[in-house]
Structure formats: structure tokens, C-alpha cells
Amino acid sequence: MKKKLLAASVAASLSMAVLAGAPMAHAASSTLNLGVIIDVTDWQASSAQLANAGPYYQAVYSTLLNQDADANVKPGLASAYKYDKTGTVLTLTLRKGIKFTDGEPFNAASVVANLNAFQKGASPTANMANGIVSVVAKTPTTVVITLSAIDSAFLTNLAGTMGFMQATNTIGSTDAKSNPIGAGPYVYDKADSVSGSSYVFKPNPTYYDKAHRAYDNLNLKVLNTAVAAVNALKAGQVDAVAIADNTAVAGLKTAGFQVDEQNLNWVGLTFVDKGGRMGTPLKNVKVRQAINYGFDRAAALQIMGLGYGKAIEQVFAPYNPGYDASLNNAYPYDVAKAKQLLADAGYPNGFTLNMPTNPALGAYVYDFMKDQFAKMGITINYTATTGSADFFAQVWAAKWPLYRMALQRDPNSWSLVQFLYARDAAWNPSGFGDATTDALIAKIRVTTGKAQTALLKQLNTYTVQQAWFCPLYAPPVFFAHTNNVKVSLHAGNSMPFLSDFTK
């Protein structure tokens, strides 16, 4: 009897181990298994995002214009595009015979409906459309877009989130949030997908640009955490994925994966109270310069950035036309000079500043900054926010005289200016500017080419000298993939575009 009981128990214990399956089959060569580190929350084109969410939209929607990996604008659904002499009236000539995957023809009316929806939509980049005065369908294949002023980023935006074209009859429908219909390279297969886990796409048989669709099929796998992304790649479940955990890079390289790197963002301090509305010493340029001299950027890179990236002293990236290599040593680390500048500004004994913290970051980040400020004689009082959303909201409300942020460096210089430098820039929360920056920005807006590059360099130099920011380092963004995958990193975007994958 005891033997029977023992046998039964062994069998029961083994029941945990009988679930083994066959070794995983590798993806067929015509299928790209791409890891995405966020889930799609609203699939309508008017809610579109790029960066890590880009593949969801690029899979199903085509854009009016395309961009190559270097962010150069190319024809897309619009085969031709031309500005008038004023630079404010853009005429798009659309391809003929294009259909959405539900059979609806794509024409000028589709463009009008989509751009109008984008202007009112929930996309975080909806402000791209702020300058649109009107969108008119002149003929079924001709669209005329009138802008309130020259916008040198407009074509790039039509090759980005603003250019996604969704089937007109689905715009605003509840179903479109989770079941998109476009004219993109793929058709979403809702039946074979598992919401929140894997999204399956079949080839769009009527796609207009099949030559540039590197894979017949696409699977997007949602990987919520950095650990999951690394494990999925190592386990062969995805062919490529963005790597958020820098410490995993060395291991992936050793394991034979290719890891590509871009320095897209910058990390540092933004001085909000340059205008002195909050009554802090940051109004004085010598104080801002002192802080720039007083921060040890090499140590910041090692401690705040864990050694990944490059120390920087200007916001503009080498891929931005306004980048000026001569500014790379504008503020060499010199605490004595920092203290002298503070004394010259009337603060020989330092002062106190209040600053918000984001709980998403480790305490070591804020401890390091506090220590750096203390060496200059500046006391920092931190106030904790409840999370990233709260932190952003308080920053945008210009509640604090300075804050630490990681921000993107858009390859389109005008976009970067609109993002960071203009009085109405999203990340210029106090709306600060002076006569010099106002004049430069006004000129940058209406110029192109070499003339614009020269003005951008002037803006960059002036704002570095005026210490608008205290840039510390440029952290890398990693994209890892198997050797079978051929892909180019996309300038200014943390994820390659689907069109950056090649056969």
C-alpha cells in the first residue's frame, strides 16, 4: 500500500514537469518578429506616435511622404510636393489607384479628412498641425495645404505622425481604436493577435510600395520590461528589439547579437527661471554659467548615466546642422571658477533652490546633483512628485525654477527649436526669450539651407553662452537584433522605422 501511495505521489509531483514542448521553431525568413516595449493604446492615425510606438502605426498606415533612415524626405502616398514662392502653400500630388485595405479609394478627400482629424486628435504631436490654415482638395489627386507661416519641419512631419492616412470611413469610430484600417504595408490580423501581448500582421496585397517591404509578415511582441526584452531576444522569440537596460548590452554582444547605438537624447538641467519671475538667482547669467562650470560632467556620466553615453556641453547633437564642435569645451569643470562667478553675481555664500524629483529615477541621481550643487555652495531642496505624469505636469506649469530632464534632440532643427527654444516651446515652460533669440528664431523659421544652418549655430552658441541649460551627458539608445536582420537606425528616433529594415 505504501508503495502505491509513493508511486502516486511521484506521478503527481512529476505532473509539474510534463508540460515541456518541442524546441521553438525559428521565425520564417519572411516574418519579422519585432519587440516593442510599449503597448498600443489608441490605433487611430489622429492619435499616432513615433518612437517606440511607431511600428504599430507604420505597419498599417502609409504616410503622405516618406523619410529614409537619415530623415531625408521622400515621396510617399504623395508622389510629388511643391511649395509656392511664399513657402506657405504646399501642393501635394497624390498617387492614383491607391486603396485602403477595406476597399475605400485613397484620394484628396482622404487627406483633408485625416489632417483635420489630426489637428483635433489625441496625438502627442498634434501641435505639428498648429500652423495649418486650410487643407483643400483641388482635384481627386491634388491637395493644397495653406500654412500660417513657413514651417521648415512640415514636410518631415508629413513623413511622420501627421502623415498617416487612415480609411476615411473609420475616422473617429470606436472600432478604429483597436482595429485600424489603412493603406500601409500590412493588414492587422485581429483574430490571430492577443491584445497586450502579440499583434499579427499579414501582407497588404494592394500595398503600393512592395519593393520596400522587407518582410512579408510582421509580428509585434509587447515586452513590458527591459528584462523581458532581453530574454525574448535571447530566447529567439524576437529578431530585434530596443534595449532599455544598458547593463544588458555587453552580454548581448557576447552572445552574438548586434547592438546598434545612437545618442538621441540629452540629460541635464533646464533653468526655468531665467526671466526671474520666481525671484531666484537664476535670472543672473553668471549664476547659470557658474552652475555649468561647477558640474563635473565626467562624474555625471559615470554616476547618473552609469557610464553609458557621452559628456556634452551643448544641446545640439552632431547630426543637427546647428551643432558646433567648438562649444564642446565651453564649460570645463572648475568649482573655483563657479564660486568666483557666484561671488561676482552677489552670492558669495551661495543660496537655496527648490527642485522637483521624479520617483521613476533612482535616488542616486538626485543625491549626485545635490552634492555637486553643495560643492558650489548652493543648497538644493527637493520636493517629490507622485510619478512621471505629475512631474511633467508640474514642470510644464513652470512651478519650479529648474528641473532635471532627459529630452530628445530632434534631427529636424526647426522641430528642435520649436521643442526647446521658442517662447511657446513645450519644454520652455516659462516662455522665456530675449530680443536676440526672438530675432534668430524668426529668421530660422523662414530660411533654409546654409543660411539656416548659420543661424542655428548662432542660436546654439548664444544659448550656450547665456547658459540656458546645463547639459550633462547624452545617453545612448540601443537597438539589438540578430545577425539575420538588416536594419539602419533612424536619425532622431529610438526605434528604426519599418522601412529601415531591408532584405
Add this chain to the structure above:
Amino acid sequence: MLRFTLRRFGTGVALLFTICTLAYFLLYIDTNSIAAGILGASATKADIAHFNETHGLNLNFFESYWNWLTHALTGDFGAAWTFTDPVSTMIGQRLSVTLTLVVSSLVIVTIVSLTLGVLAAVYGGWIDRLVQVLGLIGFAIPNFLVAFALVAEFAVVHRWFNAVGWTPPSANFNDFLKSATLPIAAIAFTGLASLTQQIRGAVKDTLQNDYVRTLRTSGLSFRRVILKHVLRNSAGPALSVLGLQFVGMLGGIVIIEQIFSIPGLGSFSVQATGLKDIPAVMGVVTTMALIVITVNFTIDLLSAALNPKVRLA
């Protein structure tokens, strides 16, 4: 028994109401940053005002809570602010995943713990010592470490199972096994320790009773005595532990779902909380609270049915 049942039911309803009210209050303390956080850096003040108006964030707490409560009572948790589907639909999809994981783990824990616990209690010796050591290991190692180890060995090295993702059993059972085995094993691992120890102790105590000796001397087989009498009398405490295990697994599954990128209720709650999506968070809180209260209620009823003295407590 009826009075006991009604009393427990009333307590459950009151607890559910309290949890929902408190949760809503905590979410509603600071609504200023919600719109800005969801709409992003490019949102204007007008955009934020429009969002607040269309999403009821301009109402006072009582108005807003009353609106939510009256809809929630009909099973309508409203539209999620940051997800593609309505909250009820999202919870339906995600709950089935989480329950599949938790219930499967619980079944495995029950079978294995029952087997090991009875063997350790009945046979003693090296089996008992082995079970005790395994129990210690189970208590000492958190399930997320177990998950990492399982992924490293069985997904990355051998590629027998999936490291991430989820396939429902209805879609493809083989793929379901590949996606569910490691998370279920990780969840079950820590549950085994406490339940095995509980069963071992309860069976050992029961075996000391005079009636067991009497039953054996009256000619009943050892197997019959164990399965019909000893186990029945040891079931009460084990049942309570099982209830606690279920609740503990529901809490612990948040980490497991994140590690395996599984679209369950745990990962949904992390996403919704991060985005301050009040309808989604409230949907999760209500569902989780309802499950926990229902499980406890059921355990109370079962315990009362097994042991009438419980009804007096």
C-alpha cells in the same frame, strides 16, 4: 448557517464599498496632473480644460464618485482613457489570463502539496526531511528569482518554453503550454512551501488521534483511513491556507506578469496606474477586491460546513 452566510455576505459588501470609495478618493486627491500627463508636452491649457471637462475631472469628488458608482453597479466601468477598449472589455480579457495562471498554479500547488505533505507526515524519515528542506527553500526564494532562473534555463538555454508572451488555450493549446508553463511554475513554487508544511502538520496531528488507531484496528485499510478520515479532518486549516495562497498569488502575479510580459490583470494595473487612468484603475481595484472577498467568503462557508464551530466565531 443562513445567519452566518448573511453576516459574512454583508461584511463582504461593506468591505467592497469601503475599498472602492477609498481607492477613488486616493485617485481623486490630485487630478491636476492627469490631463497633462496623458495629453503630453504639446497640450495647451485649452486641451487640458477640454480633457478635464469631457472626462469629468472638473466635478467634485462626490459627483464624480456617484457617477462612477452608479455605472459600476451595472457592470459598466466606462471607457478607459488610455486604452483601446472599454474597461469592462479590457478586464474581461485580462482577468481570464490572470485566473488561468493563478488557478492552474493553485491546482498544481494543491496536488503537489497534498502529496508531499501526506508522504512527509505518514512516512517521516528522509522524505520528511526532504520536504522540510524544500519548504525552507520555497520560503526563502521569492518567486521572481525563480522566474528568472526558469527563463534562463528553460527558455534561453534550452528553448523548450517561451520567455515572454501569452497564447490563450483556445487559440493553440501547444503554444499555450509553451507560454504558460514557466509563469505557472514560478507562481506555484513559493505556494508549495507553506501549503505542504500546513498539510504535513495537520496530517501529523490527526494521525495522533485515538480514532485513527481505532479505525485501523477495526480493519479499515491504511489508504481508506488516510483518504477518507485523516485528510477530511486535516482539510480545515489547509483550506484557509489555500484561500490565503490564492489572494497572495493574485498580488504576486503583478511581478510575474511583468517578467513574462503577460497581458493579465497585474500588468494592466501597472499600466493603468502609471497613466493615472482612473476608470481603468478603478476597474482593476473593484475586480481584485471582488475576487478576494468572494474567495474569502467561499472559504468561510466551506470551513463552516466542515467544522460547525466556525459558525460561532
